[in-house]
Structures are given as C-alpha cells and as structure tokens.
Amino acid sequence: MSAPSNGEAAPAIRARGVGKVFTLGGREVVALDGFNLDVAEGEFVCLLGPSGCGKSTFLNAVAGFSLPTAGELTALGRPVTAPGPDRAMVFQEYALFPWMTVERNIAFGLEMQGAPEARRREVVDRLLAKLGLADFRDRFPKDLSGGMRQRVAIARVLAIDPPMLLMDEPFGALDALTRRSLQDELLRLWAETRKTILFVTHGIEESIYLADRVVVMTYRPGTVKRIVPVSLPRPRDPASPEFNALKREVTTLVMEEQARHQADEARGTSD
Amino acid sequence: MGRAAALARSVVVPVVILLAWEGISRAGWVTPLILPSPTAVAVRWWAYLSPYAPFDPAAGSRLGWLLSGELPHDALTSLTRILVGFGIGGGLALPLGLLMGARPLVYELFNPVLQLLRPIPPIAYIPLAILWFGLGNPPAYFLISLGAFFPVLMNTIAGVRSVDAIYLRAARNLGAGEWTLFHRIMVPAAMPYILTGVRVGIGVAFIVVIVAEMIAVNAGLGYRILEAREYFWSDKVIAGMATIGLCGLGIDLFMARLNAWLLRWHRGAEG
Numbered sequence: 001m002s003a004p005s006n007g008e009a010a011p012a013i014r015a016r017g018v019g020k021v022f023t024l025g026g027r028e029v030v031a032l033d034g035f036n037l038d039v040a041e042g043e044f045v046c047l048l049g050p051s052g053c054g055k056s057t058f059l060n061a062v063a064g065f066s067l068p069t070a071g072e073l074t075a076l077g078r079p080v081t082a083p084g085p086d087r088a089m090v091f092q093e094y095a096l097f098p099w100m101t102v103e104r105n106i107a108f109g110l111e112m113q114g115a116p117e118a119r120r121r122e123v124v125d126r127l128l129a130k131l132g133l134a135d136f137r138d139r140f141p142k143d144l145s146g147g148m149r150q151r152v153a154i155a156r157v158l159a160i161d162p163p164m165l166l167m168d169e170p171f172g173a174l175d176a177l178t179r180r181s182l183q184d185e186l187l188r189l190w191a192e193t194r195k196t197i198l199f200v201t202h203g204i205e206e207s208i209y210l211a212d213r214v215v216v217m218t219y220r221p222g223t224v225k226r227i228v229p230v231s232l233p234r235p236r237d238p239a240s241p242e243f244n245a246l247k248r249e250v251t252t253l254v255m256e257e258q259a260r261h262q263a264d265e266a267r268g269t270s271d
Numbered sequence: 272m273g274r275a276a277a278l279a280r281s282v283v284v285p286v287v288i289l290l291a292w293e294g295i296s297r298a299g300w301v302t303p304l305i306l307p308s309p310t311a312v313a314v315r316w317w318a319y320l321s322p323y324a325p326f327d328p329a330a331g332s333r334l335g336w337l338l339s340g341e342l343p344h345d346a347l348t349s350l351t352r353i354l355v356g357f358g359i360g361g362g363l364a365l366p367l368g369l370l371m372g373a374r375p376l377v378y379e380l381f382n383p384v385l386q387l388l389r390p391i392p393p394i395a396y397i398p399l400a401i402l403w404f405g406l407g408n409p410p411a412y413f414l415i416s417l418g419a420f421f422p423v424l425m426n427t428i429a430g431v432r433s434v435d436a437i438y439l440r441a442a443r444n445l446g447a448g449e450w451t452l453f454h455r456i457m458v459p460a461a462m463p464y465i466l467t468g469v470r471v472g473i474g475v476a477f478i479v480v481i482v483a484e485m486i487a488v489n490a491g492l493g494y495r496i497l498e499a500r501e502y503f504w505s506d507k508v509i510a511g512m513a514t515i516g517l518c519g520l521g522i523d524l525f526m527a528r529l530n531a532w533l534l535r536w537h538r539g540a541e542g
Contacts, residue, residue: 065440085446095441099459099536112446140536160445 010077012164012196013039013062019070019221020057031057032068033221041163042194046207046214048254050261054222055200056168062198063089063166076163085109088157092169094149096141102128102152103137109160127155131185147178151185158189164196171206183209187234204254208246209236216250219257220264226253307506316342316510341495345511346518349480349491352408353522356415357476361469363416364423368468371424372431373457385424393418393479397486411483418479422471430464431457463537470526477519492518 020032031054039045047055060066062075064083073080075087088109096105106127107120115123128134131151141149150170157165171179187210190197201207207214214228228250232242289309295301296308303311322339330336338347371378393414400410434457442456458465484493492515499507 063444065444083440083443085444087444089441089444091437091441093437095437097438097441097456097459098538099462108442108447109445112448112451142536142538156445 010074011038012041012043012076013037013198014074015058015071016073017071018058018061018068018073020054020061020066021069030221032061033070033223035071035223037215037224039196039198041196044190044197044199044210044212046211047198047200047217048202048204048207048214048250049217049222049225050202050219050254050258052261052264053217053219053257055217057222059089059166059168059198059200063087065089085112085160086162087164087166088160088162090150090153090157090165090167090170092172094141094146094153096149096152096156098141101138101140102133102144105141105152106155106159109156113160123159127158130189131155145178146174147182150174150182154186154189158193161193162195164198167197167199169200169202172201172203179206184235186210191234204247204250205238208232208243208250209238214250216253217257219260225257228253304503304505307509311506312509312513315504315506316513319507319510319514342510342514345490345492345495346514349484349493350518350522352411352415352480352483352491353473353476355408356412356480357419357473358416359412360416360419360476361423361472364420364468364472365427365465368424368427368465369431369453369458369461372428372461373453378428385421389421389425393475394482397482400483401487406487408488410487411480414483415476415479418475419472422475423465423468426464426468426471427461430461430468433464434460463534466530466533470523470530473522473526474519477515477522481515 015035015037018032018035019030022029022031031052035054035058037045037058047058049055057066061068061073062080064080064087067073067080080087097108100108103124106124110120110123124137128137131154133148133151133155136144136148136152141152144152153170171182174182183206186197199207199210208230211230214230216225216228217223218225228246230236230246232240232246236243238244238247292306293309296303296306296311307315319342320340322336323341324330324339326333326336338344367381371381396414396417397410400413404410404413438456438460439452442452447455480491481493481496484491485497488494492511496508496511496515499505499511
C-alpha cells in the first residue's frame with residue numbers, strides 16, 4: 001500500500017467509503033454506507049451505537065469474516081481479504097473451544113503457527129500467571145465463570161501476540177463488577193503491549209472509560225456520526241465532572257440514533 | 272437411606288413379578304412347556320452357563336475353562352459379530368457422515384439414495400444377504416453393518432451441521448487451515464451427536480445380530496434360542512433371552528461410561 005501523502009506511517013486500520021449490503025429474508029439491508037475511519041497504530045478506539053448500526057459489521061469486515069461490498073479497507077497496510085491471526089478477535093460469547101482445556105485453548109493459535117512445545121508452554125505459563133488463571137490450567141471452559149472464560153479468550157489471542165485486537169462486545173455478558181475489573185485488566189495489558197484495539201460496545205460509560213476516541217455511529221445505514229476524542233488521563237474516574245460531561249455529550253448522540261432504531265422497530269422494518 | 276433405599280425400590284417390582292410367576296407355575300395353572308417357572312429357568316441358565324467338563328489345569332487357564340460353557344461361547348460369538356458388523360457399518364458411516372455434513376455437494380450427491388435406502392429395515396435384506404454372501408458369518412456382518420450404518424450416519428451429519436459457526440470463525444481467526452478446522456474443530460464439536468449415533472447404532476446392531484443368527488449360522492445367542500425352540504426347551508429359550516438382556520444392558524452401561532468420559536468437557540455430560 002502507498003503511504004499517506006503527509007509521510008506518516010500508514011494507519012493500522014484505514015476505511016474509505018466502506019459499504020456492506022446484506023440480504024435478510026429477501027430484503028436488502030444497508031448495514032454500512034460510506035464509512036470512513038483511520039485508526040492509528042497503538043490506538044484504542046471504541047465503536048459505539050445502537051443495535052443495527054453496523055458496528056459489528058465493520059469489526060467483522062476488518063477481521064475478514066465478512067468482506068465489505070463497497071469501498072476500500074486496509075488493515076496493517078494490507079487490503080483485507082481473509083481472516084488472519086494478525087487481527088485477533090475476542091467474541092462476546094467467548095468462543096472458547098469447549099472440548100479443550102484452558103491450556104489447550106490458549107496454546108491453539110501458537111500450535112497453528114507451528115510453535116514448538118517448549119515455546120507454547122512458556123507462553124501459556126506467562127499468560128496464565130498474568131491473567132490470574134494459573135489454577136484453571138487443566139479445567140474445561142464449562143467449569144469457568146463468565147469472567148474467567150473471557151480472560152481465557154483474551155489470553156488465547158494474546159498468545160499469538162497480534163499487532164491488533166478486535167473485540168466484539170467482549171464484556172457485554174458479564175456482571176458490572178466483573179466487567180470493571182476486566183476493563184482495568186485490558187487497559188493494563190494495552191498499556192504494556194500498545195496493541196491497536198478496535199472495541200465494539202453499546203456501553204456509553206464503557207467506551208469513555210476505555211477509548212482514546214469514541215466513534216459514535218448512525219443507525220442504518222451505519223456511518224460515522226461523530227468521533228469524540230477522550231483526552232482524560234487514565235485511570236479515568238467515571239464519577240468525575242469531566243467524565244460526566246463527556247458522557248452527557250455521547251449519550252445525546254447515541255440516543256438520537258437509538259430513537260431512529262426504535263422508530264424502525266415500531267414500523268417492523270428492523271430485523 | 273439413599274443408595275440402599277434406592278436399590279430396594281428398584282428390586283421391588285422384579286421380585287414381585289418373579290414371585291407371582293413362580294406361584295403361577297407351581298400352582299400348575301400353565302404347563303411348563305408354555306411358561307416354565309423362574310427356578311426352572313435359573314437351573315437351565317446355570318447349566319447353559321457352566322463348563323462342560325471339570326477343570327483340568329493341563330487343558331488351559333482357569334479363565335478359559337470358565338468361559339468354555341455353551342453360554343459364554345454363544346455370548347462371545349454374538350458380541351464379536353456385533354463388533355465386526357458395527358466396525359464395518361460405523362466405519363463407513365462416520366467418514367461419509369462427516370463429509371456429507373461438511374460439504375453440501377457431497378450431501379446433495381448422496382442424500383437422495385440414502386433417504387431411499389434408510390427406511391428399509393435390515394431384516395428385509397435377509398434374502399439378498401444369503402444370495403450374495405451365502406451362509407455363516409458374512410451375511411450376518413452385512414446385516415449388522417447395515418443396521419449400524421444409518422444411525423451413525425444420520426447423527427454424524429446432524430452433528431457436523433450443528434457445529435456453532437463461532438468456533439469455526441475463532442479457529443480461522445487464530446490461523447487454522449481447512450484440515451485443522453475439520454479434525455480439530457468440527458469432529459470434536461460434533462462428538463456428542465456422533466456418540467449418540469454410535470450408541471443407537473450398537474443398539475440396532477444388537478437387535479440385528481439376534482435376527483441374523485436365526486437364519487444362517489450355528490452359534491450365538493440368536494441361534495441358541497431358535498435351537499431351543501426346536502426342542503421345545505422353553506426354559507432355555509427364556510434363559511437365552513435373559514442373557515441377551517444382560518449383554519445389552521452391559522454394552523449400554525459401558526457405552527454410557529465411555530460417553531461420559533469422552534464428553535467430560537460437555538456441559539450436559541455431568542448433569
């Protein structure tokens with residue numbers, strides 16, 4: 001890919017006029033339309049919006065699971081054509097392999113890379129310790145709580161040390177306290193590794209707590225409504241006046257789109 | 272309380288039935304030819320079970336002697352036929368089912384023929400089995416493998432088709448290729464269904480072996496019942512039936528244990 005004209009390094013994610021049209025029950029749904037976004041290397045960006053705003057669609061496009069039907073999308077300087085371990089995904093449903101122990105789950109990506117046994121063991125040991133999972137090494141996912149499962153899922157992608165993490169509402173199914181502690185762990189890991197993180201959420205507070213920039217999306221077709229930079233120093237205090245001022249601003253933006261989503265639902269044209 | 276009470280409850284009805292049966296026989300309400308008494312059956316069963324000759328260390332091991340009676344020989348013969356027949360039928364059904372589940376093209380090619388053949392009970396193949404394979408073990412193997420084939424096949428197809436797409440995405444995302452997806456993700460994810468198919472298939476094989484032994488062989492539990500009928504040995508017929516029941520129960524308990532171990536990762540496996 002050619003570098004941008006200003007001579008800076010290419011962004012980790014670059015979307016220009018990205019569009020995605022689905023066919024749902026014989027009806028065409030424009031999930032994304034003219035979506036533009038640059039995510040810098042090492043940046044933490046949250047995509048925020050109501051259900052149906054296309055935030056997960058965009059994430060899946062970057063992951064290569066479901067390619068855009070229009071526009072230009074590059075990740076790490078290359079056009080996205082297929083899934084790859086350089087853009088590791090953390091799912092809301094964890095997607096741990098239930099027939100593998102915690103250890104085997106974490107080692108899976110390394111195995112795919114053909115890493116030797118000793119190296120796999122070393123990485124697994126380090127991640128188990130780092131994420132407080134040491135006692136769960138030989139357990140199966142069904143024996144773990146939601147928070148523990150998501151820790152394993154995070155360890156599983158960190159094991160292959162990808163430059164970019166794609167996170168699809170990863171903490172959406174967790175209780176509020178577990179969510180907060182995982183948010184803090186994620187920020188700690190991010191501060192250590194400086195990976196690029198694209199994080200999809202419908203939690204307004206979560207997005208402001210985590211992100212460098214919050215991308216508020218419009219409801220159907222999904223475009224960028226506004227990008228809200230969050231310059232508050234970390235660790236952020238959700239009770240502070242500055243945090244709340246931002247929260248108010250972002251809430252107003254999101255609720256406008258939520259109103260459109262609800263109007264759509266009332267007409268019965270949403271899915 | 273607990274186990275002892277549960278055990279007591281589970282034997283109440285069988286004991287009452289046996290006592291009533293014994294009473295009816297002893298009262299002379301039916302002739303022993305029509306319905307021999309339980310004690311007569313038990314005596315006959317013991318004779319059927321016992322070795323022909325007293326133990327002779329020169330002739331072989333004690334275990335060999337214990338199993339030298341007619342019943343152990345019949346039971347082992349029948350179980351071997353089940354194993355061989357199931358091995359052939361299940362061995363063919365498993366790869367075909369995996370392919371049909373994973374590849375729509377293979378499914379479309381084979382499904383019409385299989386749906387047509389599936390409702391034909393193995394017993395209907397008896398004339399052809401004798402015509403094609405003559406007498407002895409081969410037609411029995413053929414019939415048993417037919418009986419085992421469809422349960423394994425249908426369950427395997429259903430299992431592969433029900434694999435949650437999120438596991439495939441997660442594996443692809445971590446760098447898995449097609450072959451890895453198949454044998455590390457699809458096969459274990461489909462395993463609960465496959466094992467259900469195996470269990471049902473063995474059950475059908477057990478039914479078919481008895482029928483198959485009534486046509487063209489000279490050993491085995493099915494053959495022995497038929498032989499006993501020729502001589503009007505009702506007590507031996509019932510003793511043979513009881514043996515079939517016990518063998519079936521044993522196989523099913525073994526399979527249940529095996530399932531529980533193989534599916535120890537599975538949410539439903541441990542209640």
